[in-house]
Each structure stands twice: as structure tokens, then as C-alpha cells.
Amino acid sequence: MLLTVLGCSGSAPGPRSPSSGYLLEADGFALGVELGNGTLAELQAVRDPFTLDGLVFSHLHPDHCADFSALTVLRRWHPAPPVDPYVNRLPVHAPKEAPTRFAAAYAPDRAELEDELLTDVYDFHPLAPGVREIGPFSVTVAQVSHPCEAYGFRFTHSGVSLAYTGDTGVCDTLDGLVAGVDVLLGEASWTHRDNHPSGVHMSGLELGELATRAGAKRLLITHVAPWTDPEVVLAEARTTYTGPVELVVKGAEYPIAPR
Ligand SMILES: [Zn+2]
Ligand SMILES: [Zn+2]
Known part of the structure; x- marks a missing residue:
């Protein structure tokens, strides 16, 4: 697997990075993970967005x-798309409200939508806990x-695993998801204080x-x-985790292979 960071700024884009966005590739399959503010520009610097095989x-x-x-x-509007987006609808794995939310964000006037819920160019798959196969990846x-409704993912390919926390506070399901993982791409949005609300984000200390x-x-730290x-x-993370740890940056690539 190859992980490329398209953006890693937490909660909003920052001066040095777009918001969250990652590209995960294996066996010629390209999976986009998140597409936050500014990441489509970075994606185009890495590969043609029409060559994406899926999005989560x-x-x-x-x-x-x-x-x-x-x-x-x-x-919808590229004058000469390399593949026909109406024939090759892009699979999108997302929370169940995604079609309505994305349609409303795209066009406030329904007449502009062509297809009411954007299913003309996308194939939506609502997320639920469990395991699903997406291309060559087994995704927990x-x-x-x-x-809000939020998920973390564990991507496994050829016996190697990458877990991505998404946005989350500390919780039991997260512990279960990441147990024994090779690489943990984890969010740490803030520095540690006892009076942060629970069930929102982690600190560096909690992520460690x-x-x-x-x-x-x-450990790869993101979403600061x-x-x-x-x-x-x-x-903070170094006080609670003694393994290799770093802050990810926009444009960084991480080959994820057995150690
Ligand atoms: Zn976020
Ligand atoms: Zn969030």
C-alpha cells in the first residue's frame, strides 16, 4: 500500500495544508479517503481525479x-473526460446522509442537479460497521x-494494515479497530487539557x-x-508512545509494507 497525504490540517484548512484528504493505492487501485477543503487541487497534482477507483x-x-x-x-463539466463519468460512476462509501447532503451543497436549486441525488455520476454505498471489500482492500x-455519524477505517492489503481514526474521541470501538495495526494514522486535534469535551477529538497524549x-x-499524527x-x-504523543511517530505533512508519501 502507498499512502499519500493530500491534506492534513484539522477542522479547517491551514496556511501550510488543505484539510483532510488521503490517497491509498495498491495493485493499481486508487482509493480517495476524505476530500476536505483544498484537497482536489492536491489530488490533481498527484493524479487525474478521473482515475480514482473509489472514495470513502x-x-x-x-x-x-x-x-x-x-x-x-x-x-459533470469536463469537456473531454478520459473516462465517461456517467458510465463509470464513482463508488462512494459514506454516511447514509451523503447523497442528500452532497446534493444540497452542490446546488441549492434542484433544477440544476440533473439527477436529484447525484447518482448519475456516483454510486453511493452507505457505511455501517463491518467489513467490506473495496478493490484490493479489505476495509473494516x-x-x-x-x-455526528462518524467512522474509522482499517485497510488491510497483503497482510499489512493501516488504520485511520477519522475524527473521534477515545472510545472502545476505536481501540478494537486499531488493535495490532501496522500503521496508525490518527487524529490529534488539540493539546491535552482535562476540560475538553469528550467524544469529539483526541489530544496528542491520548493518541499516543x-x-x-x-x-x-x-504512528502518523494528522488533523492538527x-x-x-x-x-x-x-x-505529548512521545510521552505516551515510544515507537516511531511523526506529524504528517501535505504531499508526504508512506509506503506501508511488512516490517
Ligand atoms: Zn475534522
Ligand atoms: Zn469532524
Whole structure:
């Protein structure tokens, strides 16, 4: 598997990165994971968006899916698409409200929609806890703890696993999802304070604890908010996790192979 970071700024785009967006590739299959503000530009710098084979969304906060509308414009209005988007509808795995939410974001006037719920160029698959096959990936989906319907994912390919927390506070299902994972791509949106609300985000300290409980072989920290000092988040994680850990940056590539 190859993980490419299209954007990693938490909660909103920041001065050095778009919001959340990742590309996961294996066996020639390209899976987009999130498409937050600014990530469609970065995706185009890496590959033609028409060559995406699937998309997954952890939840429907704008910093994870705002550029879906831009992708829809591209799919509908590109004058010479390399593949016919109406024939090769893009599979989209997302929370069940995605078709209505994305349609409303794309066009407030229904007359502009052509197809009421964008199913002319997309093939929506509602998320639910369990395991599903997406191309060459076996994807475990677990509901996590965030103010809206939200999921974390564990992608397995050729015996190697990458878990992505999405946005979440500490919770039991998250622990189950990431146990024994090779690489943990985890959110740490803020520095640690006892008075943060529970069930929203993790601190660097909490993410490090999660990685240690999981026995994760490597920790990649993402979703640090623009108003949060990333070096403090990293230092917190290092107090609770002794394995290899780093802050991801826009454009970084991580080959994920057996160690
Ligand atoms: Zn977020
Ligand atoms: Zn969120």
C-alpha cells in the first residue's frame, strides 16, 4: 500500500495544508479517503481525479468532504473526460446522509442537479460497521465517537494494515479497530487539557496512549488544527508512545509494507 497525504490540517484548512484528504493505492487501485477543503487541487497534482477507483468518507463535516462539490463539477463539466463519468460512476462509501447532503451543497436549486441525488455520476454505498471489500482492500468500518455519524477505517492489503481514526474521541470501538495495526494514522486535534469535551477529538497524549494500547508499529499524527501547535502535540504523543511517530505533512508519501 502507498499512502499519500493530500491534506492534513484539522477542522479547517491551514496556511501550510488543505484539510483532510488521503490517497491509498495498491495493485493499481486508487482509493480517495476524505476530500476536505483544498484537497482536489492536491489530488490533481498527484493524479487525474478521473482515475480514482473509489472514495470513502469518515463523516460529513466540511473539512473532510467540502471538495466533493468541486469533484462533481469536474465529473459533470469536463469537456473531454478520459473516462465517461456517467458510465463509470464513482463508488462512494459514506454516511447514509451523503447523497442528500452532497446534493444540497452542490446546488441549492434542484433544477440544476440533473439527477436529484447525484447518482448519475456516483454510486453511493452507505457505511455501517463491518467489513467490506473495496478493490484490493479489505476495509473494516467502525463507528467512532464524534458529534455526528462518524467512522474509522482499517485497510488491510497483503497482510499489512493501516488504520485511520477519522475524527473521534477515545472510545472502545476505536481501540478494537486499531488493535495490532501496522500503521496508525490518527487524529490529534488539540493539546491535552482535562476540560475538553469528550467524544469529539483526541489530544496528542491520548493518541499516543491509543497507539500504545494497540501495539501499533508506527504512528502518523494528522488533523492538527491550525490554531494548535503541532510540536506540542508531537511531544505529548512521545510521552505516551515510544515507537516511531511523526506529524504528517501535505504531499508526504508512506509506503506501508511488512516490517
Ligand atoms: Zn475534522
Ligand atoms: Zn469532524
